[in-house]
Amino acid sequence: VARDGLADTNVKSIAAEAGVNPGLLHYHFASKDALLEAAVTAASDAYIAGLDALIAAHPREKLLDAYIADAAANLDAHRDLFRVRLSLGVRAMNDAGLAARLEADNAEARERLARIFAAGAGRSAPADIDRLRARLSKAGFEGLMLAWLSQPDFPMRAAFDEWVRGMRAGLTGPA
Numbered sequence: 506v507a508r509d510g511l512a513d514t515n516v517k518s519i520a521a522e523a524g525v526n527p528g529l530l531h532y533h534f535a536s537k538d539a540l541l542e543a544a545v546t547a548a549s550d551a552y553i554a555g556l557d558a559l560i561a562a563h564p565r566e567k568l569l570d571a572y573i574a575d576a577a578a579n580l581d582a583h584r585d586l587f588r589v590r591l592s593l594g595v596r597a598m599n600d601a602g603l604a605a606r607l608e609a610d611n612a613e614a615r616e617r618l619a620r621i622f623a624a625g626a627g628r629s630a631p632a633d634i635d636r637l638r639a640r641l642s643k644a645g646f647e648g649l650m651l652a653w654l655s656q657p658d659f660p661m662r663a664a665f666d667e668w669v670r671g672m673r674a675g676l677t678g679p680a
Contacts, residue, residue, distance in 0.1 A: 506541060507585035511592040516540065538596075542606060545593055548586050549610035556617035569625030569676070572618075573669055580661060587650040594647070615639040625676040638675065642668075 506514045516537050520527040534540040555575070563571040590607075597604035618639035619631035626635065645668065653661040 506592065507588040511541075511589075511596070538603070541589065541593060542603065545586075545590055546606065546610060548590075549614065553610075553613050553617060556614065556621070560617065560620060565624040565629065566627075568621050569673075572621045573672075577665060577669075580665065584650075584654070587647070588654055591647065591651055591654070611643060615643055618642055622672075622676060625673075638672070642672065 506519075509518070514537070516530050516534075517527045519537070519540065520530050523530075530540060534543065556572075559571055559575060560568060593603065594607060597607050615636065616631075616639070619635040622638045622642075623629070623631040623635040628635070631639075649661065649664050649668070652664075653659045
């Protein structure tokens with residue numbers, strides 16, 4: 506999907522890429538959309554598990570730095586996932602069920618980010634401002650990824666660094 510686009514990808518091509526029989530995919534998934542939604546949900550679950558591991562592995566005062574380092578190190582690795590997620594996000598504008606599934610995944614991720622941002626601000630538990638920052642961060646980052654995916658010369662590293670500066674300034678300034 507990341508290579509060929511949502512419209513030009515079919516279950517047969519996905520099966521060929523995965524090295525499995527297309528019938529196997531049809532047996533487990535009712536449609537290409539169901540297969541892609543399951544893949545995105547699995548990737549979201551892995552992302553949330555990674556955030557949970559990061560939160561568990563670092564003391565509160567070092568958590569924000571650990572998150573930023575992890576996000577920076579994984580920008581390129583998540584590029585294809587964002588291509589698929591953004592494609593499904595466009596489809597979700599006209600599919601309430603898909604929108605609800607994507608929002609459930611996003612809500613879990615935002616709650617973890619709120620915990621990280623609270624830690625960055627020196628709080629042990631997220632406040633409403635941390636949840637707002639998590640929401641803005643997720644939305645802003647998806648916008649950055651869309652620009653990076655659609656504009657070959659988009660300065661993603663510089664934009665990411667500016668996001669980090671803005672986030673740090675917001676966390677250390679008045680809430």
